[in-house]
Amino acid sequence: MAKTADPNKDDRSKGKGGARDPYRGWRAILNPVWCYNGFVTSVMATTVFGLMMVFSSSSVDLVAQGSSPWSQVIRQAIYCLVGLACAFVAQRIKVESYQRWSMAFLVFSQFTQLLTRTPLGRSANGNQGWISIGGISMQPAEMLKLALCIWLPQALIVAQHEIRDGKDPAHPWTPYLKPIIGFVLSFGLIMLGKDLGTAMIIVIIGFVAFLVSGFPLKWLLSLATLGLAGIVGFSVMGNGNRTQRILAAYGECSADDIQGICYQSIHGLYAMASGGLTGVGLGNSREKWNYLPEAHNDFIFAVIGEELGFFGAVLVIVVFIAMGWCMLRIALTTENRYAGMVLVCLDVWLVGQALINICVVLGLLPVIGLPLPFVSAGGTALIMCLVSAGVALSMIRTQPDVNAIATGE
Secondary structure (H helix, E strand, O other): OOOOOOOOOOOOOEOHHHOEOOOOHHHHHHOHHHHHHHHHHHHHHHHHHHHHHHHHHHHHHHHHOOOOOOHHHHHHHHHHHHHHHHHHHHHHOOHHHHHHHHHHHHHHHHHHHHHHHOOOEEEEOOEEEEEEEOOEEEOHHHHHHHHHHHHHHHHHHHHHHHHHHOOOOOOOOHHHHHHHHHHHHHHHHHHHOOOHHHHHHHHHHHHHHHHHOOOOHHHHHHHHHHHHHHHHHHHHHHOHHHHHHHHHHOOOOOHHHHOOOOHHHHHHHHHHHHHOOOOOOOOOOOOOOOOOOOOOOOOHHHHHHHHHHHHHHHHHHHHHHHHHHHHHHHHHHOOOHHHHHHHHHHHHHHHHHHHHHHHHHOOOOOOOOOOOOOOOOOHHHHHHHHHHHHHHHHHHOOOHHHHHHHHOO
């Protein structure tokens, strides 16, 4: 006698339509819904962790200056709340609106970056990259990064459509002039402020955007070569101190350099070495006692390595890798080409900058002044990172499985 199926029994091996679930076991990391939740979790985890580490790395210096040990983390928490509010708005904006207003956002960002060359501009560590209005300082380059991530994909898609339609048969590649000019102008404005770290991120964003759009490879390599040549040229000719830092990263430090150009890098390595496997304990860093410059900013990963050890440092890297994987996975599965390209650009910005910052602390790259996204102290950087996460969520929801969960359909 044939057995009848129990209608009350839950068959967990099947998904919709009775098909076997393709995301069981280790394949769960391929599940777009898992990636959506994983991205949100990784962003929130790094942001909260950043607040904790900003307090730990800045409190000693603040007490030494006669200030409250809580002042830096309170400011950072305010920036965090502003960023989260902006991110909430950004994730509710439709993808079509980003496409429609991307050009206006880019022009506004470029104009704001140009203000750094006016009396409103302020400099720090040799970079003319800040403006101060009404006592409030901001770094426009952070906004320009996001603007390029939103505008370049749209400009490249439009250019390809014009080429496909043959609007200018005599000069078929003319439509590419607009995205090239927009990118080169943005890069040039950053280089005017001698901010080589940000210029490197801009080049990476541009290279990846043009690459995934199908831009001719030989032209792309030529543009990348020109960009890198510009960065190297400014490094060698524009700032002798910066040149020495680059050379010191790949050479030996003399006795004079140890107290000068190599000081920050060496103390960053001292912090990492002191941490061992498990660290000296949260709040117990020795290097933050006025030894390690920018301990709460560009070199906050060194304090993480010292206080939380090898395991804590690796966990931070794993979280950033998970964040990057989640954006990349959605980018590869979404049916919206624009959203996929934006996600890839945001991915190489946020995760790429994190890995560059970590390599600087480990002495694999010269000191170039890039904060650790979501973690380092800094108002504009944190706010724009959170806004970019909101933009990413808007793009992620174009993926059919994620959209079904988000809308409850």
